Amino acid sequence: MSTPQLNDRSFGRITGLMHEAVGLSFTRSKKALVSARLTNRVQQLGLTGFEDYADLLEGADDGGEFQMAVDLLTTNETYFFREPAHFALLQAELQRTRPQKLAVWSAASSFGDEAYSTAMLLADLQAQGTLGADWSILGTDISERVLQSAVQGIYPAERLREVSPQRLKRYCLRGEAESEGFVQVRESLRERVRFGQLNLCAPIDNLGPFDVIFLRNVLIYFDPPTKSAVVDRVLSQLRPGGLLFLGTAEGRVPCSTPLTVLAPSAYRKGNER
The missing domain is CATH 1.10.155.10 (Chemotaxis receptor methyltransferase CheR, N-terminal domain)
Known part of the structure; x- marks a missing residue:
């Protein structure tokens, strides 16, 4: 053919x-x-x-x-703790504020690498007494196939190359025999993350509010008007003062929601009047 x-x-x-x-x-x-x-x-x-x-x-x-x-x-290439400066900023923010409750949204979660990376960080902070036990993570994507994979939490070991040996031991199981070369996120951590299908270009009702939103490496697929609409739509689910992370290669996207720049592609939502 x-x-x-x-x-x-x-x-x-x-x-x-x-x-x-x-x-x-x-x-x-x-x-x-x-x-x-x-x-x-x-x-x-x-x-x-x-x-x-x-x-x-x-x-x-x-x-x-x-x-x-x-x-x-x-479908993009993705891996754990991609763009590590964002996770470092989030850790510093939580160590400063020491919240008892926290809701995080991975708005373009793909295979779940970002959501589980965040879960590892939050679990560590909880164990240190920096973060209360009432934290949750939602991962959404338009692709049902990648979400089904995310729920299983099984990855080629190469995708976890940025995960420290200590975290690998705490939060992952290494495959053996026919599963050699693969890693599965432990059930205790997978239980803290839920996944669901969502189209960012459609209305979003009563999904939040969230304290932190990751909207990384998805805006590249949209034209400028759609990018702006998506960012404002997503920001409607972020609490005033909450953190927004975009992909560092995507730059700032014009939107009508007030934002304060914290670092490259990291923002704080302005307080509502």
Whole structure:
């Protein structure tokens, strides 16, 4: 079977649907990326080309293929304690304020690396008496597939390369035999994190309020107006004075919610009048 070629018409149909349905934005410069991410899928389905794939995505009964396309187009490399300066800032903030309750939202949680990294940090602070026992973490993502993986909490050991040996011992189990090379987050920590599917481009009602929100490495998929709308929508769930972390490569996103810069891509929500 010859390799299907993504022409401009098919690219426009597929990316237009992605933007309309879930806010994903792919400029012409991303055409090669879209082709690379979807070509194998078109071949697996036995379709003649991308026009047929666009027909499938637009159909009333796509058999779950639209969700599959979203998964393929948005899955990022991720690992534990990515962008460590954010975790250091969060630790310093909690050591300063010593809260008894804390609610954290990992708003683009992908496979759960970020949520479980945060859980390790909070569990350590609780053990030190810096943080009360009433803390919780919510991880959300648009991809059902990555969320199912996150609940299991099983990762290639390489993904935990930034986790200290002490934390690995406290919070993880190393695989043996056929599971060698993999690590599972201990159940005691997995119980502190819950996951759910959520579209950041749709209305968000009564999800918070949260004290800390991570919204990292997802805004790259949105055009400027959608980015601003998503940030304001997410910030509506953050308490006044709460912390927001964006991806350091994404820069500050214009939004109508007052923010104070604490560090690169780290902000405090302004107090409401």
